[in-house]
Amino acid sequence: MSQCSAEMYNPIGFGYPCSYPAKMHHEGKGYCGVHDPVKRKAKRGESSRKWRVDFDARMKHAEEEQHKLDTWDALVAACELASEQEECVCGGKGECLGC
Numbered sequence: 001m002s003q004c005s006a007e008m009y010n011p012i013g014f015g016y017p018c019s020y021p022a023k024m025h026h027e028g029k030g031y032c033g034v035h036d037p038v039k040r041k042a043k044r045g046e047s048s049r050k051w052r053v054d055f056d057a058r059m060k061h062a063e064e065e066q067h068k069l070d071t072w073d074a075l076v077a078a079c080e081l082a083s084e085q086e087e088c089v090c091g092g093k094g095e096c097l098g099c
Contacts, residue, residue: 006035 004018022030026037033039 002030004032004035005029006031 002022004020004022006018007015008018009015018032018035020032020034023033024031024036031037
């Protein structure tokens with residue numbers, strides 16, 4: 001059986017061939033189970049989808065938080081305006097901040 005045709009790299013950066021035997025062949029080259037291009041592409045696709053779902057959830061949360069920060073000043077101003085009113089809005093029933 002032939003060797004896997006994938007190139008491995010050590011921490012220094014020098015390349016050497018994979019030492020596993022080839023189990024499958026694609027485009028005339030032999031690959032082991034670890035470096036099979038079809039398996040690697042499927043695994044990367046699955047990982048990418050999971051990352052995208054997590055990233056989208058984080059971005060949605062960040063957008064909601066930014067909206068809260070953007071509207072905070074207007075909310076505080078509205079509350080201050082409501083508390084400065086001399087007239088009670090509820091007619092003295094104790095249902096509003098002015099009572």
